[in-house]
Amino acid sequence: MNSEVLFAILFVIALAVILVIAGLSLGADDVYGWGTKHGDNKPTEKGCDKTHTLKDYAKAVDDMKCKGEPELKEFMDKYHPSMNDKQHKCIEHRADLGDELYENEIMHCYKRNN
Numbered sequence: 001m002n003s004e005v006l007f008a009i010l011f012v013i014a015l016a017v018i019l020v021i022a023g024l025s026l027g028a029d030d031v032y033g034w035g036t037k038h039g040d041n042k043p044t045e046k047g048c049d050k051t052h053t054l055k056d057y058a059k060a061v062d063d064m065k066c067k068g069e070p071e072l073k074e075f076m077d078k079y080h081p082s083m084n085d086k087q088h089k090c091i092e093h094r095a096d097l098g099d100e101l102y103e104n105e106i107m108h109c110y111k112r113n114n
Contacts, residue, residue, distance in 0.1 A: 053082035058110035061103040072101050086113035 047065035051057040057079060060066035072095045080088065090109035095101045 052078075054079045054087060054106070054110050055082065055114075058107045061107050067103065069102055070106075075101060075106075084113065 047060055048057065048068055048070070051060050051066065057066065072091075076088075076091070083091070087109050090113055091101070091106065094105040094109060
């Protein structure tokens, strides 16, 4: 076999492997279709105030723009209209498990029941 042909074949195979690996690593960040924006790492309670739906709240928590343990009544008053029945039941169940409703529980209820 000609050395130039062999070099061309190896080059194409190496390029294909690099593209596959690059594609897999890029897709790993976008698990829920939101991407990952964990760079600022300075979540605040004010970041939660800017959300208007359960999806917005879960996304803000995932992006680390929002922190805190909301009171169940206030949370339900604000986000109930944007919840489906499964999300609503999940939030109530999580609140019944402990004294506070934690942000990871809210994210769980949104993502699992969306």
